[in-house]
Structure formats: C-alpha cells, structure tokens
Amino acid sequence: MLQALRSRRVCAPGGLRAATLVFEGERILDLRAWDDTPPGAALRDLGDLVLLPGLVDTHVHINEPGRTAWEGFETATQAAASGGVTTLVDMPLNCVPETINAEALETKRAAARDKTWVDWAAWGGVVKGNADSLPGLIAAGVPGFKCFLIDSGVPGFAWVDENDLRLALPHLRGAGLPLLAHAEVAGPIEAETKHLQTSARGWRRYSAYLASRPHLAESDAIALLVKLAEEFRTPVHIVHLSSAGAALTLLELARARGLPITVETCAHYLFFAAEEIPDGATEFKCAPPIRDANNREALWRALESGLIDMITTDHSPCPPAMKHKDPSDPEFGRFDKAWGGIASLGLALPVVWTGIHQRGLTADFDIGRIAEWMAAAPARLAGFSGRKGALAAGADADFAVFDPDAEWTVASADLRFRHKLSPYLGAHLRGRVLETWLRGKPAFVDGGIAGCARGRELLRSTGNLEPARA
Secondary structure, eight states: OEEEEEEEEEEETTEEEEEEEEEETTEEEEEEOTTOOOTTOEEEEOTTOEEEEOEEEEEEOOOTTTOTTTOOHHHHHHHHHHTTEEEEEEOSSSSSSOSSSHHHHHHHHHHHTTOOSSEEEEOEEOOTTOGGGHHHHHHHTOOOEEEESSOOSOTTSOOOOHHHHHHHHHHHHHHTOOEEEEOOOHHHHHHHHHHHOOOTTGGGSHHHHHHHSOHHHHHHHHHHHHHHHHHHOOOEEEOSOOOOSHHHHHHHHHHHTTOOEEEEEEHHHHHOOGGGOOTTOGGGOOSSOOOOHHHHHHHHHHHHHTSSOEEEOOBOOOOGGGGTOOTTSTTTTOTTTSOOOBOOTTOHHHHHHHHHHHTTOTTTSOTHHHHIIIIIHHHHHHTOTTTSSSOOTTSBOOEEEEEEEEEEEOOGGGOOSSSOOOTTTTOEEEEEEEEEEETTEEEEETTEEOSOOOOOEEOTTTOOEEOOOO
16 A cells, blocks of 8 residues: 655655655655655655654664573564664674574574564674684675674673784675674773772772773774774774763774774763762663763764764663662672663663753754664664665665654653663653554554564675574
8 A cells, every 4th residue: 555654854864854755565665745645645644743764773682592581582672663763783692692603693583583573683793713604694694793802791702802803804804894893902991990999888889880991991992993994994883982082082083094984872871971870770880881971972072073973772681680789689789790781772762862952952953863873874884774774765664753842751661671670760851752663564653562573684695684584
C-alpha cells in the first residue's frame, strides 16, 4: 500500500523542513513538498511533530549469546525501538563466545534468530593473536572491528598493543573497514591508582574513581592511533571519547592533515557531570569516566564544530549485583569493584535533545543536527549509508515520530532493557518518541512494542539485509 506521512518538521537531508514522506512496502519512494501527496496514497498528517530517520546506534553491548542474564537480543532491540533506534551494531565482547572469529559470529546469528525488533549488525573483534581470523570475519560481512588498548575486563577479549595492531591493520586496509578503538592505555591509569592508596571506604567516592582514569590515558592512546592511521591510511574510529583536553587537540591536528579518523562521544558524557555523582552511585561507573562540567561543555562545543562526529549510547548493562548496590554487600558502593557500564538504550534521543534545549541551542541547532549525529554519521561509519540513517528515496522506511515539547521524568516502567538500573532514573527530560517504524511497519506505538520480531542482520559486504543465519 502506498503511504504518505507529512509534517511541518521533517529531518530531511539538508535540514529541517516541511515535507511529505512517501513509502511503499519496506522502502522510501520519495520526499516531496508538504502539499504534494501522490494520487492514491494513504495520507497521515503529523502536524508539528518531528519526523526523524530511524536512529543508528553503533555502540551497544547486547551480550547474547552467553550472557543473556545481562541483556539479550529481545530486550535490547525492544529498548532500541522505544527510543527511535532502528539499527544496532553489537560490540564483540561480553558475549560468549566473543565475536573474534567467523564461527563465533555464526553462533551469534543463531542466537539472534526471531528475537530482534530492529535491524542489527555485529562488529568483529581484534584481540591479541587473532590476526589470522580477521579475513574470515570480513568475508562473513562484519562492518568493522573493535579493539581495546587496555584490559577490557573480559578474559576472552584480550587487549592489543601497537605490534598487534600492525598485524591486524593490513587486513582492514585491504577491506576498507574501520578499526574502532577503546582509546585508553594502562600506564597513566596504573600510575594514578598506585598513588591513590585509597581505602575500601574511599573507593565509594566517585572522585577516587575519576582520579584513577586520568585524561592522559585517553590522549596517549589517541596519539598512538593517530600515528597508525597516518601510516596505514586505514579508517580509525575513537569510541566513547570522554576527555575534552589534549585528546581534542590531537584529533583536530589529525583532521587538519586529512587523516581518516572519526570520533564519537556518548549521551552520558553530554548529560552528567562528575561533581553531581553521589558517593556509592555505581550506576554511573563507566570507562572512560564521566568527567567534570567544564569538560562536558567542551564536548558540546566539539560537537557543534564538527570535530566530534556522532553520539552513541555505549549501552553496557549488567545484573544489579555486579554494581554492588545492596547495602548488605561487603563491596557496597565501591567504584573499583563495580562493573563499568551505563544502561541507557532507548533514552539517548530525549537526553541529547534536553541538552540542546538547556544550552539554548535550538535557534542555531535545530533537531536536524541530531539526525546527523545519531543516524547519518553512525550509518556512514558502519557502511550502511543509502539504506539507513536518512529519509531519502531508496532507503529503508525507518523513521521515528518525536514530540520535542513533551516533558517527562524517567521511571522504571520506561526502561525496556532487561535490568531497570540506570543513572537516568529520575531524570527530567524534554522530548519523547511516540512511534518507531522499521521498514514500513510500526515497531513501537503508543508506549508499547508493536508487531513482531522482524529485525534482520545488515551485512557490510553486500549492503543487503538478510535474516540472521543458523
């Protein structure tokens, strides 16, 4: 059936404008003038509600197979749909087996079958000693590879050094795939932790954890990645940038030299500040850490200037016991013992919009900028432009209906991911997703999950959506 949606605020390529979106089946046919509806199309007028492209989140830990007690395809993709996200790219660690060879990828595909409410893909992993496994993952269609330059916290996902990357990067260069890097190195962290000499009680202070993860750990890692990007001319992507000091200067200089480096930050780095985190509030722990308010504002400026390309969630949940929130737990509230990861999937759009509104940026930065930061740019990173991330002819009919003026307070019932523990609980937000459509059909409507598990796997090698395979 030919369908048309029109709104006075459509996030079209090129900016926000009044337009009519025409789609049939799973694909967008056209983006027309507001008053130009094709004959025979079923028209729905959204008024002043915002029509956004389906968001693309390229930094999510789904944790299935192997750790479905932490999350899972069903809960993660339903949470995504509730927040206007129609494509997820899963990180290769936290699942068992880790996605570090083609056999592990096939195990993940089997686990995903008939469980996904949005489309998805899987990053491959670069770990110590697996360079010979990378061609098999490339042939299997992964969109790129993730590595850690520091202990990942997962025994099966070993961190890499410069020598390991020199073995891996020729494979990525030949395929044109990006290397995504957790950009912290151990030296500065080990030095700061040694000097802290913090007691168990002292580790309940967020300030102790923050001091243990200094800015230098990020900037030293980025300096190494810049060097390798220049030598190998391979796309390098810095994930979850939290430091706005020397790291941004290094990235600005690299961009000026034309190096193929992209950068993401996360919604929590743009919303929270270290000074506001209470003692023992381990739901805020992540790595790199949430830094101070001045640092947060510098990240916003880097977004405005284009130095930071995109915003992701780094949704990394765990069972509540691993956050040590129970007062009877001997390690209650200890930041050094708690799992590092923030649960946030489904909340990023209103979180970012709230931040824009708080800063009075709406006059200069209309919501169309969010479509770039949270849809188009992540789609480019994963190689899915043309199919995902934009309201354009030929793309999948993925979109979100967003009320930018709705105000609400995050409650447990609003969280669709498995465990209802998040630093956003109680946050007052502006803007709310009313509907999410995946390939021409609703996935989230009127506060509830709609339809069935129609999500498919997106493969970089073909650019086609295919069902996850056994």
